[in-house]
Amino acid sequence: MQKILVDLKIDREEWLRLYRGETRTVFARTRDGRSVQFPANILNPYVLHGGVDGSFLIQFDDTGKFQSIAKV
Numbered sequence: 899m900q901k902i903l904v905d906l907k908i909d910r911e912e913w914l915r916l917y918r919g920e921t922r923t924v925f926a927r928t929r930d931g932r933s934v935q936f937p938a939n940i941l942n943p944y945v946l947h948g949g950v951d952g953s954f955l956i957q958f959d960d961t962g963k964f965q966s967i968a969k970v
Contacts, residue, residue: 899965900958902928906941908950940967 904926908916915921916938925935941950944967957965 900960900962902932902934902956902958903930903953903970904928904934904956905953906950908941910947910949913945913949936964940964943967944969 906924906926908924916924922938923935924938924941925933927933936956940956941954944950944952944954953970954967955970956967959965
């Protein structure tokens, strides 16, 4: 199992582009400096009126398949 920790601030307008399907992938940098990408829909439970804001622990299996996400 692999874990990454990312700090995200996606404003409302950018999130609406993701929601409309103009893009389906979030590109971010982990706290340890790695560049990562993951499907935007895993953030759906954390979307507020202003977008997405917070730190998230994302777990993937050894093949890179998404397993879980938690706001920390």
